Amino acid sequence: MTSPSAVRQDVRVGADASQTRARRQSAPRARRGTEPHREPVHVSHVLFALPALLFFGVFALLPLVGVLVLSFTSWNGIGAIHFTGLTSWTEALSRSTTWHGLALVVLMIVATWLLQTPLSILLGTFLAGQQRYRNVLAILYFLPLLLSSAAIAITFKSLLDPNFGLASGLNLPFLKQNWLGDSVLVWIVLLVIIAWQFIPFHTLIYQGAVRQIPRSMFEAAEIDGAGRVRQFFSITLPQLKYTLITSSTLMVVGALTYFDIIFVLTQGGPGSSTRILPLDMYLTGFRGNEMGVASALAVILVVLGLGLALGVQRLGGTDASASQMEGA
């Protein structure tokens, strides 16, 4: 994505690059004078981009650097900040909660992927059909994406109530469990809720991708006598390779940072069975007032996120631009 557009820009710029002052950044290159055409920078363009650069620099890039700096300090959130070298790091790495949180993140990533990917592909393929009612279904599928995690967590909490929820409403005794009080059941609940919330998004991605597969491929397979299942495995699935990489990247990096739902639903409990690393980081910093240790945990999250994103891309054998969705 990066290269073709950059090339196009390159060509376009040569046309009106005349009456401007060259900026410091372009000076060394300009002096060489071997470029096919020079690209002086419009002062007005710099000014237009300045507000966005300023905001992004101060409230996104600075915090990113800041978290690394803060991980070498001790700070209780109110008083003075002291540089204490590796103290916060040794503290963070020696705690069992850190490793527990890390293990839970891995569990979350693997389970989320295994649960959501096959379902999203199936649903996306189904929705990609040309029948009109499928567009209506797509509209309804989208609804969970509109609701806040707080609203979703609260809804499922009462839905799972053993006495006044689904279990008694549908008269299904096996649903009558202490869902949030058992360390295994609570994970089933979390995974299902998170799937409920995010499968629609991945379904939409796959729907779009399946619709772009040339119809002629399916028609040819039809003539060759391939059934629906065979078509799915021999055409649809291979054609979805790049979408699978995109979707998996977003899913994996997303699973690394689930916070809202778990915070509202379990607060990390019962015990510490759902205290995954992002939640552990929050609790360490904002409840335990150990901002230095929390920052060290945050750095681990950032590194893990970048590593996973690159890893998934590498696994898929492509260097296409990394996670393109929101980090929110």
Place this chain on the structure above:
Amino acid sequence: MRRNWIGGAFGWLWLVAVLLPIYFVAITSVKSIATYFGSNPVLPSAPLALENVTAVLEADFGMYLVNSVVVALGTVIPLVLMGFMASFSIVRGGRRFFGPVRSLFLLGLAIPVQATIVPIYLLIIRLHMYDSLAALMLPGIAFGLPLSILIISNSLRDVPRELFEAMDIDGCSEWQKMWRLAFPMTRPALVTVGVYQALMSWNGFLFPLILTQSPDKRTLPLALWSFQGEYATNVPVVMAAVVLSSIPIIVLYALGRRYLVGGMTAGAGK
């Protein structure tokens, strides 16, 4: 063509799974507490208990709604304007300077927001903005910029070059080209960005949690959370709060579905 039974069965099953919780919230929100304890949980029951809505409104939900609207507008309007202006420079400016600028913003897509909460908290305290609605807008704008710039600059590239050249001949400044030509031409992308970021801001939980403290600065998701703590025993009232806090965003979806889906899948779709 043979029918796709597996996919079909699955599709309808998923529809039930999607709608069941939403249906449950809707019917429970209009049950009185007595009917809630007495009736079948998955069946609607008359008479409608509108006192739940009154209870929610009496618990200051009107104020939380206003807070959410203020934060959403205060985030989205500057975000769209700044994102648009930066995109204009990235697309129209030279590659030498703005190529790296573009890469810098794209890098922002890979930053996990959760990991930056400690420094953002520190920053907001030092700016003496802790516990204010403005504190929620600033990081919202910053982290919204990368995706916004990606969407808007993709749309700007489709504006025919000849139109810009025509304005050159007329002696127009870059400022005029930006607002008279580029702005109207990219309006759909701007709406997409606006609607999508409004949703993000509306549902945001983490920043309100760490950057505000007093009840009168709460936005809806945070209010919902503390509300369910206070009203743990009165589920219908909590469900009414869930409904009321979700209605504005569902209206937004009804009005701008195309734009919202576009925003969500931008970059992810190919």
